[in-house]
Amino acid sequence: MRFKILAFLLLVLAYKSLAQRNYTGKYNDHFGHELRLNSDSTFKHTTRIDLIYSWTSGIWEFNNDTIYLKPVFIYDTLTFVNKEKVIIDSLVLSFDEKGEKINSDQYATLTREYGGIKQNQFIIPEKVYYKEDRLYLIGKNGRLIKKKSKPFKTRNKHISWYIKKN
Structure with missing residues (x-):
């Protein structure tokens, strides 16, 4: 009996790990967003629009072809001295992918x-829905967003979902 339960659990784990491999890879949409799903259940989401670059990293999991993205923010510890000469530590979102301790002068330099x-x-x-190497956004009503949309100041409509790039 124990052998059957153990075999069943191993089969379920093997199925989940094989299914997860199908989702991994790099996905892009038309609006400058990229989502990279790694096989270790981490992700990195980037956005590049003109001179603006934004990134978010975190962990992901799937359930019934829906991928749930949970951001894990990286913080720097900003140390500064207030008017009363008291040293204060504060957390600020990091500019890079490693958390470190910085002072107010370093923070100003990094900002520039x-x-x-x-x-x-x-x-x-x-969350996004996976179907045929595409990731569809899920609207507030719970339905997939499959309509094409217009970016700002253009007449052309573009797809609003992510497409897997190999």
Whole structure:
């Protein structure tokens, strides 16, 4: 009996790990968004529009062809001295992918250097639906968004879903 239960559990785990491999890869949409799903259940979402670059990383999981994205923010510890000469530590979103301790002068320099590069400047979708190497956004009503949409100041409509790139 124990052998059957163990075999069943191993079969379920093997199925889940094989199914997850189908989702992994790089997906792009027409509006400058890229979503990279890694096989270790981490993701990185980037947006590039003109001089603006935003990134968000986190973990993902799937259930019935729906992929759930959970951001994991990276923080720097900003240390500064207030008017009363008290040292205060505060958390700020990191400009890069490693958290570190910085002072107010370093923070000002990083703000100038990185300019339009910010973590989580654009809110990422909480969940997307996978179908035939495409990731569809899910609307507030729970339905898939399959309509083409117009970007700002253009007459052309473009697809609103992510397409897998190999």
